[in-house]
Amino acid sequence: MKMEIPALTAAAFLLLAAPAVHADEPVKSASADLDGDGKPEAISVQWAQGDAQFVLKVGGATLRGKTNDAEVRGVTVIDVDGGDKWKEVAVDMGLTDDDHRSIVYGFDGKALKELGSTHALTEVRGNGIVLSDTWMGFWNLREKYALDRKAWKLNRVPQELYFVGTEATVKQSFPILRSTKDKAVVANLAEGSKIQVLAATPEDPKTQDSWYLVKSSTGLLGWTRTQNLHDKTEGLPWAG
Template sequence: MTTKAPVLTAMTLTLLTAPLARAQDAQEPAKSASADLNGDGKPEAISLEWDEKKDQFVLKAGGATVRGDTSGNEPIGVTVVDLDSGDKRKELAVHTGETDYDKQARLYAFDGKALKALGSVPALTEAKGNGIILSDSWQGFWNRRDKFALDAKAGKVSEVPQELYAVGVEATVKQSFPLARSRTDKAAVAMLAQGSRIQVLAAAPASKKGGDYLYLVKSSTGLLGWATAKDLQEKTEGLPFAG
């Protein structure tokens, strides 16, 4: 499916304002804490332990206990988060993994009797109490931002799918290469000139299985087309590879 030109023009004006830095959690994960989780005015004692033999973490809050698998990753700690400031409750996030490729924040709610799993996000970057979680993960030279939403009635957190991810970085072409008309039409809409500046506006998964990306690029002449990750990595310079 080919994207209409007005949409792409609007993206040119907006996507370069995409977040480039990864935000950090305001609260550092710890192995123990105390907080009123169910809104009864009484704080619950919270603890997180690691059962190495079973490759599981053990999360306790009040008199409730829950176990979780971590694929061999010992948990870093637990934080108290407020996913919905409209209620009096707080939630718990168990953090595992140390890189952008294995980070997970597993979320739990406490109703006064039991801990219930709400789901997980790759990294808990931002939760301001509006039922929305923003999750950042570094993709080599750009920051992928995913959105998750809390369904209070269903008691779960689910991803809000995006067709494109904002990138917003610039580079210089060191070897000429073409931009494709669309993600499915490989015919060239532009041939990037050596030494010209380009803007990488957005990324889209190259396939439904995930993995690599295709990138929406604006040429120095104002044309928009799609480039492969390989072309950007091998035929440009100045991309902010870090993280």
């Protein structure tokens, strides 16, 4: 007997199964139909070493943007939402993860409009969402940005916690705490035991540090700081 899959279920499966689409390497000039009128626009970015600004040109429109002392690598044409007629152009800046930034612009046929800025264009699937990864020492912090086409804005979607998902071995015992505000000890992690670093809080702008939610080898959950993970564990993929 042939079983039919409900249309909604099938659509959901296709969305989940859709392959990730990564932005192309930036170029100094390109051609694409950004406003959906069927005619491609000439796209270019001009920047000289040491300049504090870049010049982005799309068709007859010109825009000047700030570099924040980062090197401008070029432009990338992306399609944030395949369901509308527009495509977007991103100015890509920075040579390292620390100074990398992508500013996304839309073109309405007359003028360029800044939609928003992301750390990176990690995934652009055409579903109105941009996923952006930032390296945090031993894990990637993933941010989500959602396109509001009516407002012509690419808005960051806040998260209370970020998924980490790494494993380490305790080389020197340290405590994990009940919460980030309650310092009661849940457990003292045993030397030589395996732990899982499950999640992290957003970085505190004052201390530039995060709290990490850790699962012990005995299945207990508690919080710790970056320094304990750096100094008292081994096996985390620390890299600059």
